[in-house]
Amino acid sequence: MASTGITRKLDNLGRIVMPKEMRDMLHIYEKTPLEIFVEEDKIILQRYQPEMACILTGEISPDNLLIGDGEIVLSKEGAKLLMEEIEKLTVYTR
Structure with a gap:
């Protein structure tokens, strides 16, 4: 897993913002469904398939x-x- 060096803070509703450049690179657009996985102490986001x-x-x-x-x-x-x-x-x- 490669580090991007990008950090974000959660807002009061538990949301984070993924940088636009990263979303574009990964073809993740508004309303793209994402799955959330937990692996040990990691949170993994993946396009829902x-x-x-x-x-x-x-x-x-x-x-x-x-x-x-x-x-x-x-x-x-x-x-x-x-x-x-x-x-x-x-x-x-x-």
């Missing part, structure tokens, strides 16, 4: 595809986007 959410589009559907022994979830649209990107890469490497 519901089960069966496509890793590319975020779409949640029972029709989503499970690949890589269930480690990767793709919607049909996400699979299409991935295939287009792979085809672009193969064109550039020929």
Whole structure:
């Protein structure tokens, strides 16, 4: 885990403000759902990823595809986007 050197104080409601530059870098925007984990004495924030959410589009559907022994979830649209990107890469490497 890398230290950013940034410190923040809690306000009277227990809130902290994450710097805009950090939110932008991590693609965390207003109303982005975050999960909160506790590991020993650490608090970990992570974008919430519901089960069966496509890793590319975020779409949640029972029709989503499970690949890589269930480690990767793709919607049909996400699979299409991935295939287009792979085809672009193969064109550039020929």
